[in-house]
């Protein structure tokens with residue numbers, strides 16, 4: 001994987017409430033999470049104070065990309 005993408009993935013927060021990075025979401029998808037619910041369960045994303053309002057669509061985008 002491209003090193004810069006790797007670094008950006010670690011720095012970019014997908015779920016701002018819980019501080020879950022894009023790298024963590026991608027890892028969960030790589031480890032077999034196939035749906036939004038599975039990603040949320042594996043990472044804890046979406047469980048913050050906005051209840052997924054700000055991160056749900058970003059997780060869905062990442063699921064589509066894989």
Ligand code: FES
Nearest residue numbers: 015016017048052
């Ligand atoms: S940004 Fe993910 S729960 Fe708020």
